[in-house]
Amino acid sequence: MTTARYRRIVLKLSGEALSGEAGFGLEPSIIQSVSRQVKEVAELGVEIAVVVGGGNIWRGKVGSEMGMDRANADYMGMLATVMNSLALQDSLENQGIPTRVQTSIEMRQVAEPYIRRKAIRHLEKKRVVIFAAGTGNPYFSTDTTAALRAAEIEADVILMAKNNVDGVYNDDPKLNENATKYDQLSYMDVLNEGLGVMDSTASSLCMDNDIDLLVFSIMEEGNIKKAVMGENIGTIVRGK
Ligand code: UDP
Numbered sequence: 001m002t003t004a005r006y007r008r009i010v011l012k013l014s015g016e017a018l019s020g021e022a023g024f025g026l027e028p029s030i031i032q033s034v035s036r037q038v039k040e041v042a043e044l045g046v047e048i049a050v051v052v053g054g055g056n057i058w059r060g061k062v063g064s065e066m067g068m069d070r071a072n073a074d075y076m077g078m079l080a081t082v083m084n085s086l087a088l089q090d091s092l093e094n095q096g097i098p099t100r101v102q103t104s105i106e107m108r109q110v111a112e113p114y115i116r117r118k119a120i121r122h123l124e125k126k127r128v129v130i131f132a133a134g135t136g137n138p139y140f141s142t143d144t145t146a147a148l149r150a151a152e153i154e155a156d157v158i159l160m161a162k163n164n165v166d167g168v169y170n171d172d173p174k175l176n177e178n179a180t181k182y183d184q185l186s187y188m189d190v191l192n193e194g195l196g197v198m199d200s201t202a203s204s205l206c207m208d209n210d211i212d213l214l215v216f217s218i219m220e221e222g223n224i225k226k227a228v229m230g231e232n233i234g235t236i237v238r239g240k
Contacts, residue, residue: 005230006156008047008123011038012146015056015084017163017218024056026087030163035091037224038128042097046228047123049153050130052088053142054080060138074138078105081142085132086110098127104136104145116152123153143202151209158211159227160198161218167235168197168215185237197237210239 013034020027042048057080063073085101092099100122101111111132112118122129134145143160150158164174168190171179182189187207190197197203197215206213216227216234226233 004041004044004046004228006046006228008153008155009041009049009228010146010150010153010155010158011048011050011224012053012143012158012160013050013084013088013218014053014142014161014163015080016053017161018052018084018087019056020163026056026084028091031087031091033221034088034161034218034224035095035097037218037221038092039095039097040222040225041228042126042128044225044228045126047126048128049119049123049149049155050085050088050128051142051146051149052081052084052130052132054078054084054134056080057083071138074140075105078133078136078138081134082107082110082132085130089130092128098125099130100127101130101132104131104133107133119149120153141199141202143198144205147198147202147205147209147211150211151205156212158206158213159224160213160215161224162215163217163219165215166217166220166233168195168237170195182235183232185235187237187239190237206237206239212239213237 020030054077058076060074060077064070089099102114103111104114106113119129131149134142146158167181169179173179187203214236
């Protein structure tokens, strides 16, 4: 029996969240901390899907600003998410947590292809499923991937783990010391006020499909469990 608030979650980890202070590459101590936190939650019986970003390695926008074809640059970004996903899988399995990576772009030697029903089956068997390679389409983001997969697997919530902020503020708390944190918001607020929670495609998808989103800091160990237990951390964006 679980006393957790949520039965099935999508944990969204940006690439940056895996890179620590440096902001690029992978920081082993951070990946281990994330794995320990995921383990704690898995032990509650919560079903965990993870969507991993790639911004610590490559962002399509940067490539296109350098003159690259946008779609090509975005495919590079999707490949970056696969590298991060494999690093996380490795660390989770070192903690004894059975894990499957599913990619939206087929690479069968590396991981399973994304198959919705199979992903759900893994979750039911209490395997952590990592969704890699974004949606498989250029011009999208891994935030949109989190929204899409959450809808597909009927997750109760998206837990959006941040490494540089502990919730949603009315202004950048690093630049404005008077910035205040919201406890609760609607997607309409996020869209109307242009709050930098996630891109507008992802916000719209969450809004249209009544998906709750909790934005919180992953830098404090134990926070994923607190989020899952429904403790009052971060900012909740309500789907309805
Ligand atoms: N990307 C994409 N389609 C997707 C998901 C991601 O083209 O469905 C590319 C895009 O270029 C993006 C990069 O992958 O910049 C890395 O993803 P994202 O920026 O969402 O990573 P995060 O900011 O979460 O680290």
